[in-house]
Amino acid sequence: MAKLKVAVVGLGGIGGVAAACLALSGRHDVIACARRSIDALTFDHHDESTRIPLTTLVDPVDATPVDWVLLCTKAQDTGSAAPWLERLCGPHTRVAVLQNGIGHQERVAPHAGEAAILPAIVYYNGERLAPDHMRLRHIRGHDLLVPASPLASDFAALFKDTPIDVGVSDAFVTFQWRKLLINVIANPVTALTRQRLGVFHRRDLHDLCLGILRETVAVGRAEGAELDADEAEKIFETLLGYPAEAGTSMYFDCLAGRPLEIEALNGAVVAAARKHGIATPLNGAMLALLKSVSDANAEAFSA
């Protein structure tokens, strides 16, 4: 495969790990598009730590069209990353969106010109230990999952000979909703209670969590996800099996006073429910409460 130009927009846990893996393979020209200049990344994987030289741009004006863009900002930062997308996207560019939630195409297309867009489910854990220090942990099965499409095999080929395993699925929508189901309770409940995943062992939260999950299952089914009759209960069991001491990204963003990814999670459920005439009062409550927190954080953040 010929060397391709790959731009990674957003050098947090997910983008940092993706940029490190691609740069380490030496098979492509990797450019990181970030808000601060970094000339090398330390990449931790299993018991190894490697220092990898990296080319970083900090001003979109310096960017030119590339073969692939990996958009790795939080969903709420897609708008602020628009100047990057506008400079990096030409008619042959492909944009992979490594973000939680659904609606990747709708969120990114207005900023990507003629570029083709590929949504990706992120299963790996990417931890940013410092602005130039990332750790990759594999959680389960594939690290990334993309829908079966003409773009999918090219995307999987990008990560050949790297620690990131890319899966391709015909049942992408179902997997997307299964991931969303975890996120619509794990993120808001840990953020609102300011407690890590151990909080889900409180019996008095179970009815609320199952209520949010059942609403979300109904919406997911209406959107074409093939979810089981006991999907809500199974998802909740899965969540109870996660390490009690683990946090969620919304929990950490909440503690740090940053804007929150609530619109892409419970907000996406509420928006999809509206199309199908499905009532989602519990998702609506999570959305209203955390949007208030997020808006106040955003105001303080930009002050």
Ligand SMILES: NC(=O)c1ccc[n+]([C@@H]2O[C@H](COP(=O)([O-])OP(=O)(O)OC[C@H]3O[C@@H](n4cnc5c(N)ncnc54)[C@H](OP(=O)(O)O)[C@@H]3O)[C@@H](O)[C@H]2O)c1
């Ligand atoms: N981390 C995980 O393990 C994990 C797992 C599954 C899914 N996800 C999802 O993956 C996505 C990325 O998550 P993450 O954990 O990597 O988030 P993150 O650590 O917050 O990183 C996002 C990065 O984007 C940068 N950014 C924001 N706006 C930008 C702009 N306009 N121009 C350039 N850079 C910009 C941020 O810069 P600053 O550093 O300057 O703020 C930050 O470095 C999210 O949708 C998340 O929910 C994450």
